[in-house]
Amino acid sequence: MVRLGQRNVLRGLSLALAPGERLAVVGPNGAGKTTLIRALAGLIRPRRGHVSLRGSRGPDEPAARAGLGFLGHRPSLYPHLSARENLAFAARLHGTTDAARIEAALEVVGLAADANRLVRDYSRGMQQRLGLALALLPEPDVVLLDEPDASLDAAGVDDLPVMIDALAPRAAVLFSTHDERVAEALGARVVRLAAGRLTEDPREAPAPKPPPLQALPLPRPPGFARAVRAMIAKDARVEWRAREQVPTLLMFTLLAAVVFDMAFIAALGSEVAAVAVGVLWISVLLAATLAGTRLFTTEFERGTLDGLLVAPVDPSGIYLAKFALLAIETAFVGVAQLIFLSLLLNVSLFQASTIGAVLLAAAAISAILALQSSLVVNARAREMLMPLLAIPPAVPVLLAGVGITLGALEVTPAGQQGAWFGLLAVVAVVFLTLGTVLYPQAARA
Amino acid sequence: MRQAQTTELPRPRRLAALREPANAVLYAALLLSMGLALFMAFVFAPAERVQAEIYRLLFVHVPSAWLAFAAFGVVAVGSVMFLVRGKSRWDRLAHASAEIGVLFTTLCLVTGSIWGRSVWGVWWQWDPRLTTTLIMWFIYVSYLALRSYIDDPNARQRMSSVVGIVGVVSVPIVWFSVEWWRSLHPTPSVTNPGGGMPPEMLTTLLVSVAAFTVFYVVLLRQRMQLELAVAELGSLRERLYERNEESA
Amino acid sequence: MNATTTTSTRPRLPTKLLLLAAALIAAVGFLVWTGTQGATVYYHTVGEVRGMGSEAYYRLIRVNGIVADGSIQSATDSNLISFDLQDDSGRLPVEYRGTPPDLFGYSSEDRYQEVIVEGQLEPSGAFRARSLIVKHGPEFEPREIPAQ
Numbered sequence: 001m002v003r004l005g006q007r008n009v010l011r012g013l014s015l016a017l018a019p020g021e022r023l024a025v026v027g028p029n030g031a032g033k034t035t036l037i038r039a040l041a042g043l044i045r046p047r048r049g050h051v052s053l054r055g056s057r058g059p060d061e062p063a064a065r066a067g068l069g070f071l072g073h074r075p076s077l078y079p080h081l082s083a084r085e086n087l088a089f090a091a092r093l094h095g096t097t098d099a100a101r102i103e104a105a106l107e108v109v110g111l112a113a114d115a116n117r118l119v120r121d122y123s124r125g126m127q128q129r130l131g132l133a134l135a136l137l138p139e140p141d142v143v144l145l146d147e148p149d150a151s152l153d154a155a156g157v158d159d160l161p162v163m164i165d166a167l168a169p170r171a172a173v174l175f176s177t178h179d180e181r182v183a184e185a186l187g188a189r190v191v192r193l194a195a196g197r198l199t200e201d202p203r204e205a206p207a208p209k210p211p212p213l214q215a216l217p218l219p220r221p222p223g224f225a226r227a228v229r230a231m232i233a234k235d236a237r238v239e240w241r242a243r244e245q246v247p248t249l250l251m252f253t254l255l256a257a258v259v260f261d262m263a264f265i266a267a268l269g270s271e272v273a274a275v276a277v278g279v280l281w282i283s284v285l286l287a288a289t290l291a292g293t294r295l296f297t298t299e300f301e302r303g304t305l306d307g308l309l310v311a312p313v314d315p316s317g318i319y320l321a322k323f324a325l326l327a328i329e330t331a332f333v334g335v336a337q338l339i340f341l342s343l344l345l346n347v348s349l350f351q352a353s354t355i356g357a358v359l360l361a362a363a364a365i366s367a368i369l370a371l372q373s374s375l376v377v378n379a380r381a382r383e384m385l386m387p388l389l390a391i392p393p394a395v396p397v398l399l400a401g402v403g404i405t406l407g408a409l410e411v412t413p414a415g416q417q418g419a420w421f422g423l424l425a426v427v428a429v430v431f432l433t434l435g436t437v438l439y440p441q442a443a444r445a
Numbered sequence: 446m447r448q449a450q451t452t453e454l455p456r457p458r459r460l461a462a463l464r465e466p467a468n469a470v471l472y473a474a475l476l477l478s479m480g481l482a483l484f485m486a487f488v489f490a491p492a493e494r495v496q497a498e499i500y501r502l503l504f505v506h507v508p509s510a511w512l513a514f515a516a517f518g519v520v521a522v523g524s525v526m527f528l529v530r531g532k533s534r535w536d537r538l539a540h541a542s543a544e545i546g547v548l549f550t551t552l553c554l555v556t557g558s559i560w561g562r563s564v565w566g567v568w569w570q571w572d573p574r575l576t577t578t579l580i581m582w583f584i585y586v587s588y589l590a591l592r593s594y595i596d597d598p599n600a601r602q603r604m605s606s607v608v609g610i611v612g613v614v615s616v617p618i619v620w621f622s623v624e625w626w627r628s629l630h631p632t633p634s635v636t637n638p639g640g641g642m643p644p645e646m647l648t649t650l651l652v653s654v655a656a657f658t659v660f661y662v663v664l665l666r667q668r669m670q671l672e673l674a675v676a677e678l679g680s681l682r683e684r685l686y687e688r689n690e691e692s693a
Numbered sequence: 694m695n696a697t698t699t700t701s702t703r704p705r706l707p708t709k710l711l712l713l714a715a716a717l718i719a720a721v722g723f724l725v726w727t728g729t730q731g732a733t734v735y736y737h738t739v740g741e742v743r744g745m746g747s748e749a750y751y752r753l754i755r756v757n758g759i760v761a762d763g764s765i766q767s768a769t770d771s772n773l774i775s776f777d778l779q780d781d782s783g784r785l786p787v788e789y790r791g792t793p794p795d796l797f798g799y800s801s802e803d804r805y806q807e808v809i810v811e812g813q814l815e816p817s818g819a820f821r822a823r824s825l826i827v828k829h830g831p832e833f834e835p836r837e838i839p840a841q
Contacts, residue, residue, distance in 0.1 A: 045531065045599075184679060316709075375607055377593065378600035378797045385587075386592050387767065392583040393611070430614070433716035437709040438607045441528045478812060491835035495796060500833060530748065565826045566794025572735050618724070627735045627757070629809060631831040642833035 009037055009420040010046075010196045010288065017172045021142065024183030025176040027193035033176035034073050037146045040174065040312050041070050053142055066094070066312040069140030069168060071148060075131025076307025078234070079120035080241040083111050083130050086119060087137055092230035093311035094138035094237050095223070105133040108166045109335065110159070118241075124151040132160075134307070136167035143168055145175035149182045158406045161186050227313040230319035239325075245294065249287045249333045256283040257340040273409040280337050281401050284358065285394060286366065292369030293376070293386040295322045300377040309443055319370055319439035323432065326373075327366035336360035347409060353417060357404040360424040364397045365390075367431035374439050393431070400424045471663050478656035485649040493646075499563040502556045504649055508657035509552040510578075516546030516661065517585065517616050524609030527602060533676065534669075536538055539609050541668035543588050545661055550582045565629060573622040574630035581615040644670040736809050740782025742820075745772045749814045756785060756820065757828065765798055778810065778820070789822040796827045810827075 010032045017023050027033050038044045040051050042059025052057055070076075077086050087102045106112045109129040119127060128151045135143060143164070149157050160182065164173060176193075177183060183190050192199045239245055260279045281355035299305040308318050335358055341349045372389045376382040400420040406412045407420075486504040493500040523539030526532075557575070564567045569575065588608045595601040623632045634642055635650065642650070736755035737745075758778035765776040774793060778785040787810050797808070807830070810822035 047531070195687075371607070371611070375604040376594070378597050378604070379591065379594040380596065381594060385590060388583075388587045388590055389608070392580050392587060395580055421721055426723045430716050430720045431712050434611055434614075437713045438610060442603050442607045444603075494834040494836045495829070496833075497836065503833075564794070564796055564829050566797070567824065567826055570826065597710060614720075617721070629735065629828055631829060632832060634831040641831070641836050645835065646833055 001117050010039065013049075013183075013196070013198045015174075015191070015258060016293050017142075019169050019172050019175055022173045022186055023175075024180075024186065024188040024190045025174065026178065026180055026183060026190055027176070028178060031193045032196040033193055034146050037144050037174070037176055038072070038306075041065075041068065041072075041144050041306075042307055043309055043444060062312050062314045064312075065310060067138070067141040068310060068312070069135040069143040069145075069171065070147045070306070070310040071131045071135040072303065073146045073150070073307045074303035075134065076304045076310075077119045077127055077134070077302075078238055078304060079235070079302065080118060080238045082116045082118055083114040083122070083133075085237070086130065086222060089230060089234045090137055090307065090311075093227055093308070093313060095226070095312070096138065098284045101137065101139075104169060105137050108163050111132040125153055125156060128152055129156060132163055133167075136163065140168050140309060141171050143171045143173040143175075145173065146295070147177055148175050149177055149179060157182060157185065176263050189271035224314060224317055227311070228317045228321045228324070229248050231308070231318065232324050233270050235321065235325045236328075239329075244298075244334065245291050246329060249291060249329065250336055252287060252290070253283045253333050253337040254340050256286075257337060257344050261344045272345055273411050274406070276341045276349060277402055277405045277409065277411070278347045279325060280334070280341055280349065280358075280405060281361075281398055283337055284330065284334045284361065284401070285391070287333045288326065288362070288365045288369055289381075289387050291329050291369065292326055292366070292373045292390065293383050295326055295370060295373040296377050297373070297382060305377070314438040315443040316436040318443070319374065320432075322373070323366050323370040323435065326370055327363045330366055331359050331362035334362055349405065349409065351408050353408045354405050357401050357408075357424070360428065361397050361401045363392055364424050364428040364431065366391050367428050367435060368397075370405060371431065371435040371439060374442055393427075396423055396427050400427075468666070471659065471666065475656075475659045475663050478652070478659050482649070482653045482656035483660055485652050490646050490649040491643070496564060498562060502560045503646075504653040506553055506556040506560060507650060508654045509549040509556070511654060512657045512661050513546045513549035513553055514616050514620060515658075516542045516549060517581070519665075520546060520585070520588070520609045521613035524606035527606045528610075533598075534673075537669045537672040537676075538665075539606065540592060540672065541665050543585050543609065544668060545664045547582065547585045547589065548664075549657075549661075549675065550578065550585070554578060554582065560659065570629050572629040573626040574619065574628050577615065577619045577622045581612075581619050584608075584612040584615055737777055738782060739780045739785045741781050742785065742814060747816070750816055751813050753811065753813060755809050755811045757807065757809045758785065759807055760798075762805070774825075778808070785820050786818065787820045787822050789825045791825070793825055795826045796829075797825065 013036070015023070025033055025036060035044065038060065039046050042051070042065065052058055053064045053068065059065055065354055072320065078089070081089065083106065084102065087098075087105060088099075091097060091102060104110070106115045109132055111126065111129055111133070113123070114126065119130065122130065128148075132145070132148060135145060148160055164171075164186070173186070173188070175182075175186070175188070181188065260275060264275055287382065289336075297307065308316060335355060336399070338349045338354055338358060341347060357428070369390050372386060376385055376389070379385055400423040403412075403420040404417050407417055474626075482504065486501055488600070490501065519538045519542040523535045523537075524540060527535035527539065550627055558568050561570070588605060591608055592601055592605045595604060622628065623630055635647065719742065736757040739756060739758045742749050742754065742756050756778060758780045761777035761779040761784060766780075767774045771790070772789050772792060773788065775786065775788045778787050789810065789812075797806070807828040809826040809828055811818060811824045811826070812820055812822035814820050
């Protein structure tokens with residue numbers, strides 16, 4: 001039973017698929033096709049019932065997803081990466097770097113000529129072809145396709161069997177469609193789904209008895225650290241192309257420094273150092289909250305979070321990659337603010353201890369915010385909610401950061417820095433651990 | 446036609462829980478213990494030597510603090526159990542307990558502030574106990590805010606469980622803040638050998654704690670049953686929807 | 694692939710939970726350690742303020758101590774109160790301008806009064822308090838009804 005919201009979308013449903021078999025799930029809109037495929041891919045936890053891949057483990061286990069090809073109702077593509085880069089990223093998530101296979105996949109789906117164009121310039125049909133290439137890329141033995149014929153032209157629909165035969169010839173393929181001709185073209189057994197219940201097509205021969213379940217060998221999953229590095233590199237490249245965060249955040253911090261300098265200059269006597277410290281930490285916290293809100297939201301809105309969750313990587317890797325990205329951005333902004341404030345307010349904020357404090361505080365704040373960000377993806381008005389969630393646990397970070405910088409500026413006696421640095425490290429370690437343990441729990445609806 | 450379908454719907458069995466005799470027993474216990482606690486706090490317990498009458502806030506302040514800690518502990522247990530078992534009633538337990546915990550923490554902060562004004566001479570100080578309590582309050586307010594901002598019940602349960610687990614880290618910090626750090630707030634009077642109170646005050650405090658515990662249990666049951674009613678209503682709507690769909 | 698309706702699957706997280714427990718224990722240990730390190734203190738002792746020397750001048754700090762017996766003097770024509778703050782490590786003359794809390798100056802034979810003053814130390818050696826807070830310990834005693 002799969003329940004979405006208040007409704008049970010799927011009920012009392014049992015399906016078995018033999019190796020190499022093709023099965024079409026046909027049904028009208030709202031029948032539960034997408035929900036079924038998402039449950040099979042492990043993106044939704046069934047209330048009751050279970051899914052097992054290759055007769056052994058469920059799709060919630062990273063290793064079991066190693067040979068799983070998946071195309072959702074929206075292909076998991078990054079608009080600011082080229083087709084080739086999208087495929088290369090997916091390949092790295094699956095633990096391969098086989099360039100020849102990427103080229104072969106591009107060739108088979110007919111995108112070889114457009115491989116270096118950014119996906120945001122692709123038509124909807126081209127995106128669908130690329131999504132198919134993505135699903136068939138990791139030499140899958142199980143392929144799940146949600147309406148593979150969506151937005152494809154007639155030639156594209158005709159090409160579907162060719163693509164699958166060429167890239168995943170021995171895979172068990174389950175796909176949904178509302179067009180029975182697609183099922184026929186792929187030579188698939190048809191089952192019907194209506195209002196969450198399954199009916200075998202009476203015209204078809206009775207379903208072949210599923211072979212006795214046996215555990216098939218799993219493809220080798222990618223190394224965890226390698227997958228995390230791939231995700232960080234991908235995010236860095238997307239940011240480099242899209243320039244959505246860092247330049248704006250830099251302007252924000254500069255603006256904060258300028259406005260405070262402008263407004264307070266008359267009032268500032270001996271308190272200039274204290275004001276500089278206040279501006280520094282408030283702008284670091286706000287910049288991190290702004291960027292942090294977008295960490296998971298961007299992936300969620302572009303539909304690419306599914307791609308990350310279906311990859312054979314423990315979801316804690318996604319948390320760690322997002323943490324690293326935010327920590328780098330926050331540290332960058334914080335160090336820039338040290339320079340801005342040193343220049344504008346003429347205080348000696350640019351020192352080894354303050355830089356160290358900003359770097360460590362960036363890590364601690366990011367460890368908190370990366371977890372919070374993953375919790376608000378389904379929330380309304382996330383940007384309103386995030387500061388409320390993020391600031392209370394960030395209070396120790398703020399206290400320690402202020403303590404270190406006030407000491408460095410000799411507003412308060414120095415010499416207590418060690419304990420403050422320790423506090424920053426403790427917050428970072430505790431929240432990194434909490435995030436690593438708890439994010440996988442929050443990842444699947 | 447439509448009328449007939451509606452009346453055919455099965456009666457919501459679980460809602461019968463609302464009329465359980467256990468509720469009557471609890472209400473009686475609440476009335477008795479609260480009455481006794483009030484009597485003891487205002488009549489039985491003697492005035493204090495230094496603080497005179499204002500110290501009687503103790504009989505609200507301390508029980509509400511203890512029950513707030515307990516309530517947030519229950520939030521963590523409910524959240525862990527929800528993530529492990531996936532049963533909605535664990536989430537209902539966590540949600541109900543968080544609401545009551547916030548209520549008790551608010552009560553504790555307000556009574557503490559009034560008491561502080563009278564004894565310390567200030568409404569508020571950034572003392573470790575006061576600061577950490579306020580942070581704890583914010584954490585659980587954000588827990589409730591997160592819940593109200595997520596419409597999808599599955600996502601709401603999972604996401605808030607994470608906050609419910611993370612948030613409980615604040616409880617031992619608040620509890621031990623007066624032991625670990627220099628503070629204005631006194632260390633516990635009951636468990637600390639340095640502190641102490643005469644037997645009349647101690648008895649009154651223990652009766653108040655008992656009354657507050659009953660109050661917590663009553664509120665928790667009411668809140669969980671209310672949530673259950675909401676869920677029940679949702680599934681009735683669902684069944685109605687399915688009937689209409691099937692007959693269409 | 695096989696999908697059947699049976700009992701629910703349960704996620705498992707053994708090693709990670711150990712990791713979490715270890716991190717939390719380390720955190721608590723650290724917090725207790727910093728509590729004794731003086732970096733996070735809510736108030737200083739008289740001895741600590743004396744030890745800071747000129748570092749303490751004109752800095753907003755809180756000092757805790759006992760009001761020395763018989764040292765409270767209040768001016769008749771203004772709301773200036775002065776007294777000595779005392780602990781094991783020395784005395785600190787304090788000046789406070791304003792209305793003191795009701796319980797300030799409450800005297801009894803066997804009980805000394807602990808206060809926290811918030812303000813600045815001046816090079817003259819006097820502590821100019823901007824707020825005066827009466828600290829109350831965890832002990833409660835019944836008021837003795839005076840014999841008629």
